[in-house]
Amino acid sequence: MVPTETAEFLISAADPQQFPAAxxxxxxxxxxxxxxxxxxxxxxxxxxxxxxxxxxxGLAFTSSRPGCTQLINFYRIAEDLRFVDLPGYGYAQVPLEERTRWKTLIESYLLGRQNLTLSFLLIDARRGWMDMDLELKSWLEFHNRRYQVIVTKVDKLKSNNQLRTGLAGIQEVADQQEPVAFSALDGRGVREIWQIISKIKNKQ
Ligand SMILES: Nc1nc2c(ncn2[C@@H]2O[C@H](COP(=O)(O)OP(=O)(O)OP(=O)(O)O)[C@@H](O)[C@H]2O)c(=O)[nH]1
Ligand SMILES: [Mg+2]
Known part of the structure; x- marks a missing residue:
């Protein structure tokens, strides 16, 4: 399954009241x-x-400066599918007050949203699991939220050996599931990701 329709931005939500109709x-x-x-x-x-x-x-705004996505951005991918881009965590430059506000907003989405079917939990291939990733993983498991681990930027691991070691280390912690290796640069993993999305939709 690959969308044949054009995806479009729906809304940047700073507050649950701004989430699009369920x-x-x-x-x-x-x-x-x-x-x-x-x-x-x-x-x-x-x-x-x-x-x-x-x-x-150009659909979602990207930047080499961390903390680029600050609100919950909803995208319409197809009539029956939306992607929801959440603010990233772990960026120390963000003031505590702001971080607390994001946490409340993200948690209200992850806990309360009936449409939410799956979360992609992204882990940087070169860094592996960091404390806040592990915290989020435990939090998702505690609240019975389904997630799929995606290892990003695999193009940055240049040798096969580096790649194998990096993926194995991430997989070891991801225990129950096989992470998808992904690169936005060369498109590696895109097909697997669509297969996962298809499977989840068919289960509905
Ligand atoms: N080499 C390489 N660079 C990547 C890849 N994916 C993202 N990047 C780069 O990493 C930086 C951050 O990418 P974003 O997609 O904006 O990251 P984000 O997780 O949305 O960041 P926030 O919105 O700040 O939470 C950008 O400079 C991207 O070009 C990849 O697969 N390979
Ligand atoms: Mg972003």
Whole structure:
């Protein structure tokens, strides 16, 4: 499954009241579009992943400066599918007050959103699991939220040996599932990611 429709930006939400309507088609007793959330540290490549898998480079704003995505951004990918790009964590320059506000906003989305079906948890291939990633993983498991680990920027691991070691280390911690190796640069992993999305939608 690869979208044939054009993806479009819906809204940047600073508050749960700004989240788009949960049911996609008004008046119909549908469960609304499936939402997939993109989670991970600042600069891990969440917005780049989103752009690469829909093949629309400018759709989500990306930057080499961490802390670029500050609100919850909703994208309509197809009638029955939305991607939700969340602010990254772990960027020390963000004032505590702001970080606390994001945490409340992100948690309210992850806990309360009925459309949320799967989260992509992104881990940088060169860094592996860091404390806040492990915290988030435990939090998702504690709250029974389904997630898929995606290892980003694998193009930066130049030798096969580096790549194998990096992936094995990440997989060891991801225990119950096989992480997807991804690169926004060369498109590695895009097909696997669409297969995962298809599977999750068919289960609905
Ligand atoms: N080499 C390489 N660079 C990447 C890849 N994915 C993202 N980048 C770069 O990493 C930087 C951060 O990417 P973003 O997609 O903006 O990261 P983000 O996780 O959305 O960051 P925040 O919005 O700040 O949380 C940008 O300079 C991207 O070009 C990749 O697969 N390979
Ligand atoms: Mg971003």
């Amino acid at each position: 049911d996609g088609i008004s008046g119909e007793a549908s469960r609304g579009p499936v939402e997939i959330a993109f989670l991970g540290r600042s600069n891990v490549g969440k917005s780049s992943l989103l752009n690469a898998i829909v093949k629309q480079p």
